Amino acid sequence: MTTTSIPGTHGVCRDDFEPVRHELERTLASGEELGASICVTVDGEPVVDIWGGYTDAARTSAWERDTLVNVFSITKTMTALSALLLVDRGLLDLDESVAHYWPEFASNGKADIEVRHLLSHTSGVSGWERPIELEDIYDHESAAARLAEQSPWWEPGTASGYHAINYGHLIGEVIRRVDGRSLGRFFAEELAGPLGADFHIGTDPAHFDRIAPIVPPPPAEFDMSALDPDSIMIKTLTSPLLDYARTSDAAWRQAEIGGVNGHGNARSIARLQSIVSNSGVLDGRNWLSDRTIDSIFRQQADGLDLALMVPLRFGIGFGLPHAQTAPAVPEGRVCWWTGIGGSFVVNDLDRRVTFAYAMNKMSPQIIGSERADAYLRAAFGVVS
Template sequence: MSVSIHGSADPAFSALADAFADNFAERGDVGASLALVIDGQSVLDLHGGWRDAARTQAWAADSVVNVWSTTKAVNALCFSMLVDRGLCAYDDLVARWWPEFGVHGKDGVTIAMLLSHQAGLCSFRDPAVVEDFYDLPRAAARLAASEPLWPPGSRSGYHAISIGVLAGELFRRIEGRSLTDFVAAELTGPLGLHLTLGLPVSEEGRRAEMIAPPELATSNMTTDLNPSQAAAYLNPVIEPLLPNTAAWRACELVSANGFSNAASLARLFGAYARGDLVSPATLAQATAQRISGLDEVLGVPARWAAGFLLNTDGLYGPSPRAFGHSGWGGSFVVVDPDRRAALAYTMNRMGTDLVGDPRDVALIAAAYEGLVAHA
């Protein structure tokens, strides 16, 4: 069954459009969207394929899909807006806002340390099930009372899901609103985005079904895990098809259950790149490296800013100052502040590569082919 691709692309980015088409023809995409914004202007906005595994529902311009950890880039952006407004500073102690957090050696954890996965709270210490994440106040209290898995500040260890609970509770204590309400009022509404944390029942008609191979299940990760990895991946087990469940869509997890599409993410981070949402000084703070090295949970080198993943080993192309975040299975948003550009890709067929998904590699390389020429 052939795939129809819809949308528009500047001829200068024809290689990027071709790479997107090749993702369907050669690299297994079922449904996906791709967008590139430069200096606030959309130069490419494409979508194609199907929203469901049966390939009966076409992916439309307003279709949305769970973008997993690409949501973390939205979290980082929101915290930078609080800093920009003078409501907090990255060097503030978390315990200033959340006194119960400052136990078991966590009294020195700053907001920047928490957002850069240094707090040692990559999951619960006691046995947990995925439903525990759905009760945010209780989950936050459990994590705050926990002993960290390593001395805070000594290393990073990716807080794959738990950072959504921790950041959500801290944000609410600082700003007063939940991240769900803040995103809706400050970003989705004003910028006209398709972007929500979780997915309201009223928006179900636009949702793409998540598709994943059986081998992607985290329950298959049973050997050769260090204690931090075992906690993050197996306590509780997070399965790739959770976004297809109503309970997952009903909760707020700014770590993993954002629903959006490439056009909205590129528009949001394109505005961020050109200074429409925070000042250049705040953007510099938000994207300053906080820690680097072999990540305790990911098991690969990582450079972390205050919630953003910094370009590591060319993951986000040739620009050393590029940043963003990637999501489980393949989605990503990449921001190039020097070119004031944002590239975003969302899809429903999850890949198995932790780093270097061939779809992502092809898209980022083709985007920079056009960006270099565009400059």
């Protein structure tokens, strides 16, 4: 391992992974990247753990080793991992109805929706019925209760419709009904704490001074108001509308929103997700059995996603490789996901590699970014 001291980048990078460090240096120097961290693990051990740039748009505060950032939908992979722990313990059945654990969810045509449908975005419940405001989802129990009362927006199990904001409310409520603890507490006590991972679903104010504020992307070039307000896409993405400016509010940071408000960095993402890339074993502990790991790769949907309007493949809890939508994700026994703006995680079980990337300057793409693709290609170019 070599320790880097080049201005703008810090951390450790094994010699053969130098292309990853060079790519981060390039994007930082060009201004494409403001501040970011990248971590790559092999067999659960970090071979890349680097960071650089700034935490603020004015470039007055350096991105440090322990800087945190809102990684948006990377949080979903932590929520899924939490649910898979309960599956592995025999407390949660992927093929059981959600209503078996959460009886109120059976109302209005949802009695046959299964747990796997929630984890694969195929439940038909991809958002809240209007009216709903962003602050309404900070209260998990009332927000989950509203979802339980709704009718599905399409026939469950027939297609994916990305559960953009409500993923953690749905799965988190199932976890609460099974275990008694909230999602954030379960995750902290069963995963983040035991693994020493600095990742939070519901972030304590004690960590606020380490959080790099999000720098939003340029405004969308198309007029959302010209689209059908009752389409699945518009209802999913605007009920409620994610306001990036609000993500620096204390109320947002402290809420347990298991779909979109996890705070961490590349190191903590890679640490936790290495459970998957190591086929369930990490630090000598069997976290997940082979059977539970295999369930991740049970394909649940392959086609045009009804909410994002791009083609996607979903297993259980993760996306599966898709050459068109995620061209830098390698083929094979691989699962992945991304956070809006560009944060990224890939678990490659064939090579026992986890790649993680977190940043504060958002890209305008819905799925990944050109920066993320460049880092991915640099990393997997070494191990392929």
